[in-house]
Amino acid sequence: MRSSEAxxxxxxxxIDKFIRTSxxxxxxxxxxxxxxxxxxxxxxxxxxxxxxxxxxxxxCIFKNNEPYxxxxxKLNPTNSVFQAELAAIGFAAGWALEHNKxxxxxxxxxxxxxxxxxxxxxSEFVNSIxxxxxxxxxxxxxxxxxxxxxxxGNERQAKLATTIGQYRDLPxxxxxxxFKIKPFIIHEWENYWNQLNSSSIIRVGTLMDKVGKKFLIxxxxxxxxxxxxxxxxxxxHRFHLLNFPSCSCGQVGDADHYLFNCTLxxxxxxxxxxxxxxxxxxxxxxxxxIAINKLMKSYANSNNICDSLKTLGCPCALP
Numbered sequence: 001m002r003s004s005e006a007x008x009x010x011x012x013x014x015i016d017k018f019i020r021t022s023x024x025x026x027x028x029x030x031x032x033x034x035x036x037x038x039x040x041x042x043x044x045x046x047x048x049x050x051x052x053x054x055x056x057x058x059x060c061i062f063k064n065n066e067p068y069x070x071x072x073x074k075l076n077p078t079n080s081v082f083q084a085e086l087a088a089i090g091f092a093a094g095w096a097l098e099h100n101k102x103x104x105x106x107x108x109x110x111x112x113x114x115x116x117x118x119x120x121x122x123s124e125f126v127n128s129i130x131x132x133x134x135x136x137x138x139x140x141x142x143x144x145x146x147x148x149x150x151x152x153g154n155e156r157q158a159k160l161a162t163t164i165g166q167y168r169d170l171p172x173x174x175x176x177x178x179f180k181i182k183p184f185i186i187h188e189w190e191n192y193w194n195q196l197n198s199s200s201i202i203r204v205g206t207l208m209d210k211v212g213k214k215f216l217i218x219x220x221x222x223x224x225x226x227x228x229x230x231x232x233x234x235x236x237h238r239f240h241l242l243n244f245p246s247c248s249c250g251q252v253g254d255a256d257h258y259l260f261n262c263t264l265x266x267x268x269x270x271x272x273x274x275x276x277x278x279x280x281x282x283x284x285x286x287x288x289x290i291a292i293n294k295l296m297k298s299y300a301n302s303n304n305i306c307d308s309l310k311t312l313g314c315p316c317a318l319p
Contacts, residue, residue: 011172014078014171014172015171015172015174015176015177016123016124016125016171016172016173016174017123017124017171018122018123018124019122019123019124019127020122021119021120021121021122024127027134028127028130028131028134029119030117030118030119031116031117031130031133031134031137032117033113033116033117033133033141033142034137034138034140034141034142035141036104036141036143037102037103037104037140037141039102040102040103040104041063041064041101041102042061042062042063042068042096042101042102042103042104043061043062043065043103043104043105043106044059044060044061044062044092044095044096044103044104044105044106045059045060045061045062045106045107045145046058046059046060046085046088046089046091046092046105046106046107047085047088047107047108047109048081048082048083048084048085048086048087048088048109049081049084050080050081050084053077054074054077054164055074055075055076055077055079055080055081055083055084056072056073056074056075056084056164056165057072057073057075057084057085057087057088057091058070058071058072058073058088058165059071059088059091059092059095061092061095061103071091071095071165072164072165072166073087073091073165073166073167073168074164074165074166074167074168075087075167075168075169075170076169076170076172078172078173078176079170079172079173079176080173080175080176082109082111082112082115082173083125083170083173085107085109085111085112086112086115086116086125086126086129087129087168087170088107089105089107089112089116089129089133089142090128090129090132090133092105092140093105093129093132093133093135093136093139093140093142094132094136096136096139096140097132097135097136097139100139101139102139102140103139103140103141104140104141104143105140105141105142105143106143106144106145107142107143107144107145108144108145108146108147109144110144113142113144116129116130116133116142123173123174124171125170125171125173186211186212189211190210190211193211199228200227200228200229203226203227203228204226204227206275206278206279207226207278207279207282208226208279208282209279217286219292219296221292221295221296221299222285222286222292222295224255224299225255225259225295225299226282228254228255230255230299230302231299231302231303231306232253232254232255232257232258232302232306233245233246233247233252233253233305233306233309234252234253234254234257235254235255236306241310242306242309242310244309247262247264247302247305248264248305248308248309249262249263249264253302253305253306255299256272258298258299258301258302259295259298259299260272262302264301264305265297265298265301265302268294268295268297268298268301269294269298270285270291270294270295
């Protein structure tokens, strides 16, 4: 993907960045969270939510166990729930620091707590939240609470988190990059595919409907079959690597020949599908280990046959 295309597709400047963890001071890298404060006046219940492609978070602050203030924020559609959960925790810690109040912060998202405690995150956004937690470490505690368990603060913020709030800008996560690039690549691949009419593409077209993840095959023997490109006399002859396109048995030695017809690979044959059943047949083949094993052995034999033909220099029958 060219940089101009990436900028247009992703808005690169708005994507979360990776930072060097080696540059983070040890005390901010591995954080020990303060235990629950017993003589506090304030509790903050945080929650992130994503519904119908809309993301947001809420912070409900209680004073002496009574609702005190609610903060609602709407994020970009590209932001994740994980980011929303972390942003809510970071906001609550920032509020405690700004007002110099001791606050017990409660979240129902365990992964957020683990991310804050861990030394592993390279995300600039995650580390900015950790920085806020560190700065407010003498004022706040962070504890997990069970979601929707009857806790009045937790129930209240869970409902408010789905409400449209004030807009707050956060960078898009790395997962968004993968989400956007995947369909783009498939689309570009399909356009490229449709513009070509080589024999291998025509062959694959009879076996598969369209390009997609199922095309990403790592078994080379399956690729041999799908493309017709492999250790086959008919294929090697095109590049003058063999003098003739024929198998030792006298028939044209292509991918289908060795898997369905050749007498020299008979013990590894599969039943040839009818033309109208080819696409279903290949779909089943890809999940059939026994059939795949036969295909591999068949083409291992065809490779040996090609080596023999190179030595003989002619399509004579093998001894």
